[in-house]
Amino acid sequence: xxxxxxxxxxxxxxxxxxxxxxxxxxxxxxxxxxxxxxxxxxxxxxxxxxxxxxxxxxxxxxxxxxxxxxxxxxxxxxxxxxxxxxxxxxxxxxxxxxxxxxxxxxxxxx
Amino acid sequence: xxxxxxxxxxxxxxxxxxxxxxxxxxxxxxxxxxxxxxxxxxxxxxxxxxxxxxxxxxxxxxxxxxxxxxxxxxxxxxxxxxxxxxxxxxxxxxxxxxxxxxxxxxxxxxxxxxxxxxxxxxx
Numbered sequence: 001x002x003x004x005x006x007x008x009x010x011x012x013x014x015x016x017x018x019x020x021x022x023x024x025x026x027x028x029x030x031x032x033x034x035x036x037x038x039x040x041x042x043x044x045x046x047x048x049x050x051x052x053x054x055x056x057x058x059x060x061x062x063x064x065x066x067x068x069x070x071x072x073x074x075x076x077x078x079x080x081x082x083x084x085x086x087x088x089x090x091x092x093x094x095x096x097x098x099x100x101x102x103x104x105x106x107x108x109x110x
Numbered sequence: 111x112x113x114x115x116x117x118x119x120x121x122x123x124x125x126x127x128x129x130x131x132x133x134x135x136x137x138x139x140x141x142x143x144x145x146x147x148x149x150x151x152x153x154x155x156x157x158x159x160x161x162x163x164x165x166x167x168x169x170x171x172x173x174x175x176x177x178x179x180x181x182x183x184x185x186x187x188x189x190x191x192x193x194x195x196x197x198x199x200x201x202x203x204x205x206x207x208x209x210x211x212x213x214x215x216x217x218x219x220x221x222x223x224x225x226x227x228x229x230x231x232x233x
Contacts, residue, residue: 036220101157
């Protein structure tokens with residue numbers, strides 16, 4: 001199973017909005033509404049920010065939102081804050097009954 | 111809230127068995143609404159789901175194809191924890207290993223995660 005495709009890096013200024021894409025195939029992202037997004041700060045474990053495409057777990061900021069169109073899922077962060085600077089990973093359930101992750105996107109808040 | 115605490119050695123020799131344990135607080139390893147997963151992260155392989163163990167009147171294990179012949183999960187209800195054993199390790203198995211709780215259905219989301227254990231395979 002190939003990793004999902006994410007941009008290597010994105011950047012934005014405080015207060016702006018950014019999007020991170022996550023592209024897969026009809027066997028994963030496009031076939032199921034089981035896409036999740038994780039935030040990872042250096043040296044820390046990943047933290048769930050979005051599950052099932054667009055749902056936020058308790059504790060996740062409402063500045064984070066998710067969507068999906070076809071084989072591409074998107075994470076949007078609005079009102080960018082300095083503490084949002086981190087690596088972001090998407091994941092999806094697959095037709096092989098496994099989970100595949102994206103390669104990660106480094107978000108820089110300028 | 112649910113917390114996961116990992117333990118185990120950070121250095122394993124090639125061809126030996128990697129063993130890690132994940133202690134659960136705030137939930138039960140026997141919960142029928144959760145699954146207990148192992149995930150690793152390395153620069154070369156990125157994040158890789160290794161598999162899960164879960165209880166649904168009996169114990170089930172799902173393993174990733176890439177490690178299926180070498181991996182074992184062992185839940186311990188008396189200590190409310192679960193463990194990972196990966197045999198015949200090579201330097202390719204060097205990674206940060208995480209345990210994580212998953213939902214009750216398909217392998218989908220993971221929350222929370224353990225603190226991670228860097229395991230280096232080297233002689």
